[in-house]
Amino acid sequence: MNVSLILIILLVGAFATFLAGDKLASKVALFFSLAAAGASIVLLNHYNLGENISFINQWITQPNISFALKADGLSMAMLLLTTVLTPIIIFSSFGNQYKNSKSFYALILFMAFAMAGTFLASDGLLYYIFWELSLIPIYFIALVWGNGDAEERKKAVVKFFIYTLAGSLFMLVAFVYLYQKAGSFLIEDLYKLNLSAAEQLWVFLAFFLAYAIKIPLIPFHTWQANVYQKAPTVGTMLLSGIMLKMGLYSVIRWQLPLAPLAAKEYMYIFIGLGIAGVIYGSIVALKQKDLKKLLAYSSLAHVGLIAAGSYTLTLDGLRGAVLQMIAHGFVVVGLFYTAEIIFRRYETRVLAEMGGIRARTPKFTSLFLILVVASVALPSTFNFVGEFTVLYSLSQINIWFAILGGTTIILGAYYMLKMFQQAMLGETNTRIFTDVTSNEGITLILIIAVLFFFGMYPKPIIDLITPSLEEILIQINRIN
Structure with a gap:
């Protein structure tokens, strides 16, 4: 089974939901989210049978960027979390009325598409693109359909957007540096690098800024409570139930394996930050x-x-x-x-x-x-x-x-x-x-x-x- 099918279902579903109009938007979104969940379960069955669940295609020659997706057990677990929770979240919204509901539900599916892509990407730049894409729908969901005073809501959402975007830029710089060393963004090539202790420390810290803001960890948490409060409940569910897991997943998938010396050297500090939280x-x-x-x-x-x-x-x-x-x-x-x-x-x-x-x-x-x-x-x-x-x-x-x-x-x-x-x-x-x-x-x-x-x-x-x-x-x- 082609792993990209799940992303196609969610992306096509986002467009179909928007085109369906306000009356049918919620039902169309639920249908496509359930289809993505079903496809994920089928994919899990193929994985359990020992099949290699990956897709790779040369995207850009210079620099060397591939549209590379791969599902191992860790990715499968996070993909299932995303595709199972998404229809539950959509179904939970049926008791509410939303203005311009076609855009609202289309953004939910597009966000699920971006989050699923983040969990599946095995090319560093592709992963970064999916990571950033997930910001766009939640920004508009919280801003347009959020609660409370419009001006306060705008301040909270813009702060969240700027914080997360700024942190992600440090991660992008780290990926560019790693590409110069490896000549590739593919995760298996990046894993082969033998970086010095100093190089690993800077890479580790660059990733940490992106992930600590997204998770969030103190002292990078100041955006969280206000955005959770101001966002519509569906947005809060997407943020807390799935989106923050992108940061935690990425610590395990990208940060620790790429900079293990720094992770070991400063283990007590980062465990301490977690416990302080x-x-x-x-x-x-x-x-x-x-x-x-x-x-x-x-x-x-x-x-x-x-x-x-x-x-x-x-x-x-x-x-x-x-x-x-x-x-x-x-x-x-x-x-x-x-x-x-x-x-x-x-x-x-x-x-x-x-x-x-x-x-x-x-x-x-x-x-x-x-x-x-x-x-x-x-x-x-x-x-x-x-x-x-x-x-x-x-x-x-x-x-x-x-x-x-x-x-x-x-x-x-x-x-x-x-x-x-x-x-x-x-x-x-x-x-x-x-x-x-x-x-x-x-x-x-x-x-x-x-x-x-x-x-x-x-x-x-x-x-x-x-x-x-x-x-x-x-x-x-x-x-x-």
């Missing part, structure tokens, strides 16, 4: 009065732990990081969706203006509570598998890293349960709050099913990603 995000989340902002800082804490696991340079750390990426993708989409369900009924995201929902909506309360306990890594949920593996890897480096990293569980349980109490319990609110509709219920049940299935049986994902991570570790540990 855990503590900072959790403490700030405790003080939030806006539900979306609380979830944004909660996400900051979780991705800090994922980054810390990646920088341990151990198989357990890398494996736990990838497992947690996928688990976090599903649970954070579910949590932001519950915030949207409340907003549809109460037209507020302020926790103090909620309360008493449990007495009116037992189904929604139960689904919301399950997502809350999944977020705090209750055993038997997918998040527990990822977080436990990451914390175990941190303990192998230094037990204090594991202890400090574990605060995400303790503090997370406190602020998430406190949030649940404020939003759902207490005196019955006088405003009407109807229970979940069939569409809302299906969306939440699908997400919860994934979290519990892989929480009890993570073996398929572990078997999928482990060989690729072992190859990356061989590259990291090669003699320079």
